[in-house]
Amino acid sequence: MTAVTLTIDGKLVTARADETILQAARANGIPIPTLCHVDGLSAHGGCRLCLVEAGPGGRLQPACVIKVAEGQDVRTDTAKLREYRKLILELLFAEGNHVCAVCVANGNCELQDAAAAAGMDHLTLDYTHPRREVDLSHDRFGVDHNRCILCTRCVRACDELEGAHTWDMSGRGANSKVITDLNQPWGESATCTSCGKCFMACPTGAIFRKGATVAEMDHGRAKLDFLITARGRKQWNV
Amino acid sequence: MPTAPPAAEARPVPHPSGDKRFKLLEVAMKKHQFRPDALIEVLHAAQQLFGYLELDLLLFVARHLKLPPSRVYGVATFYHFFALKPRGRHTCVVCTGTACYVKGADGLLAALRREAGVGPGETTPDDNLSVLTARCIGACGIAPAVVLDGTVKGHVTADALAAEMKGWVPGGTG
Numbered sequence: 001m002t003a004v005t006l007t008i009d010g011k012l013v014t015a016r017a018d019e020t021i022l023q024a025a026r027a028n029g030i031p032i033p034t035l036c037h038v039d040g041l042s043a044h045g046g047c048r049l050c051l052v053e054a055g056p057g058g059r060l061q062p063a064c065v066i067k068v069a070e071g072q073d074v075r076t077d078t079a080k081l082r083e084y085r086k087l088i089l090e091l092l093f094a095e096g097n098h099v100c101a102v103c104v105a106n107g108n109c110e111l112q113d114a115a116a117a118a119g120m121d122h123l124t125l126d127y128t129h130p131r132r133e134v135d136l137s138h139d140r141f142g143v144d145h146n147r148c149i150l151c152t153r154c155v156r157a158c159d160e161l162e163g164a165h166t167w168d169m170s171g172r173g174a175n176s177k178v179i180t181d182l183n184q185p186w187g188e189s190a191t192c193t194s195c196g197k198c199f200m201a202c203p204t205g206a207i208f209r210k211g212a213t214v215a216e217m218d219h220g221r222a223k224l225d226f227l228i229t230a231r232g233r234k235q236w237n238v
Numbered sequence: 239m240p241t242a243p244p245a246a247e248a249r250p251v252p253h254p255s256g257d258k259r260f261k262l263l264e265v266a267m268k269k270h271q272f273r274p275d276a277l278i279e280v281l282h283a284a285q286q287l288f289g290y291l292e293l294d295l296l297l298f299v300a301r302h303l304k305l306p307p308s309r310v311y312g313v314a315t316f317y318h319f320f321a322l323k324p325r326g327r328h329t330c331v332v333c334t335g336t337a338c339y340v341k342g343a344d345g346l347l348a349a350l351r352r353e354a355g356v357g358p359g360e361t362t363p364d365d366n367l368s369v370l371t372a373r374c375i376g377a378c379g380i381a382p383a384v385v386l387d388g389t390v391k392g393h394v395t396a397d398a399l400a401a402e403m404k405g406w407v408p409g410g411t412g
Binding site for chain 2: 169180183
């Protein structure tokens with residue numbers, strides 16, 4: 001594989017030509033925030049948190065899907081990007097009902113972490129307070145659509161790792177929602193294997209383990225990464 | 239180590255209801271060699287045959303195309319064209335494209351809610367009228383436009399709409 005040389009935040013880095021900007025940056029210790037991205041699952045490019053300025057005129061590109069190019073000049077942390085990222089997070093918070101104080105994932109939430117890292121401590125937008133459901137029909141897990149940010153990580157983990165494809169997205173726009181099978185209660189799903197990979201992949205408290213109370217729940221995300229390397233590279237990092 | 243015999247090709251069974259339309263749908267799917275990527279075409283054929291897509295019908299399609307049910311449901315709900323509930327005897331599609339919006343499409347929708355008591359995507363309890371919205375029907379020159387049972391009407395006002403739909407809405411004043 002040919003190697004390319006590019007500049008990220010003024011630092012000269014070398015990357016394989018098939019790598020994304022995100023991979024090249026992270027390999028060189030340059031952090032780029034992400035929400036919908038999980039290493040080893042297919043790229044989604046939906047959250048737009050990983051936008052970077054790349055190419056002529058500082059064009060905005062999602063780093064998780066754009067491949068590196070020879071001589072590219074990438075900037076990951078400009079005032080404009082910081083402002084946009086903050087706005088994206090505000091939009092996510094305003095779109096759902098994210099109340100950290102009563103959430104099982106409080107302290108173990110990637111949305112909360114991203115907001116804290118971006119310095120988003122209050123909302124300049126109005127909350128939409130949508131009416132969304134909670135499905136507790138599964139005997140081990142529950143799904144609270146109020147806390148869902150539609151990142152599709154559960155959909156991809158279920159399809160690509162477990163292979164069951166129990167989850168998918170239904171509707172469009174503001175009516176979008178993750179569903180199990182034919183929008184049936186999760187507990188009645190014929191395809192679900194109750195493996196819990198969707199729960200491990202969920203960045204927020206949307207998919208939660210039953211029996212956990214406020215701020216008590218850990219997603220066990222390390223297990224998911226273990227499975228990804230085990231299945232993908234045949235390496236069992238115990 | 240003995241090798242397992244190759245898994246038998248799962249053959250979806252014909253629909254137990256014996257409804258002839260399922261047979262016709264199978265023919266339509268066969269025309270696409272039961273390819274999973276023909277899902278949208280197959281859903282079109284299914285809606286043409288049945289008028290709307292019941293959950294049972296979506297599962298029938300999923301089994302024959304060997305697709306996960308959630309994928310089929312997701313596609314069916316993504317496109318406004320597909321209806322998961324039966325439509326009313328009459329339909330009124332209000333265009334909410336930019337031109338129609340500027341010319342007062344929301345006023346028409348408010349009038350419909352007043353007259354028929356239903357909003358976009360809903361059907362009156364007597365199954366007589368379905369109200370739908372469309373994102374630009376390409377008739378911007380005659381905005382605001384509505385489509386009543388397949389006929390496009392332009393320059394529509396709330397009063398004109400009520401007059402057009404006389405008889406469709408029992409309790410209406412129009």
